[in-house]
Amino acid sequence: MEKIVYRSGVNTFYELDNAYKLVDRKGKFAILDKDEKLLMKIIELLQGERSFYFNEGNGAFYLNIYENGRGKYYCSLRQLVVAFNMDGDFEQNLNTVKNNTVLLVNDKEDWNLKRSNLEFTGIDNNVNTFYSDGKNFFIRHNKTGYVVKTDLDKDLNELIRQYRWSYSEGCKTLGTFLSERKNQFISIHRFVREYFDRCNDNMDMESWNRVMKNLSHKAEINVDHLDSDKTNSCKNNLVWMKACDNIRKGNLTKKLNQDPFHCKVLATKYGIRMEAGYVADGNYFKVISNYENPADFVEALRQFWKCGVLCDDAGKEYKLPNIPYDYFREVKRM
Structure with missing residues (x-):
């Protein structure tokens, strides 16, 4: 059921079960992540009866601001969503985004402006898209569409962004190589578990992983998803468990x-x-x-x-x- 949560100028915002929906007076619409902080930022920018207008030429919503009675381009809705999801000052992030390009991952869904469908060439890569819904952090493998969620933790999330995460048929989830030599593969759930188990916050993941590989091999343990969902790599879903118990748990x-x-x-x-x-x-x-x-x-x-x-x-x-x-x-x- 759609519930009106805000109106400004020619825009109406609706709350859906798992998203927010922007509709203009001509029926053009966009779907956004259901993130209340994102909605509040949009409302802040629309103060004074401002509106997002739809450009028929490029199929994008954009916002103008008025200075001295003259309209001036401010940003597109795509740029706003990407900048909002970046760490740091919003205005600085927005300027960075405006100097790069925001593409649609699935261009057949030009109405889908959730962060998962936006590829920002400044931080995203052709392998992954990283985004947050305000509660969790997500890693998307663009080629397969496979998505894994983990904790919303600034340091962890920045560390994850430094790697390229591909889908592994062997472990049936995302994984990466910790070194350029490509001899140190690690799955995303083990990466997260090892990150939170570090005895020293200053220890790099490559060195810590070598330590943990030796320990886990001797103890015959591995990292288990408690809820049996390999897309859930949040800290409270990951435990070290003996291989025999992991098999019995299934x-x-x-x-x-x-x-x-x-x-x-x-x-x-x-x-x-x-x-x-x-x-x-x-x-x-x-x-x-x-x-x-x-x-x-x-x-x-x-x-x-x-x-x-x-x-x-x-x-x-x-x-x-x-x-x-x-x-x-x-x-x-x-």
């Missing part, structure tokens, strides 16, 4: 997060937190448990899956009305 968290079951898992400072339960007939039953050892978490997850049993931190057992393994097997047969 994608159970994804399977167990389907109705009528619930399974939300997060990495915390002290281990793994699982909120699991059962939803039926409007009733919601959940059990919260915490695990210091990933092996204990995997065992609890398998008990949930195979036996329909959950345990809280005090050791009390809860038997669910349905066993997930049996329930989904019956659903598959239907």
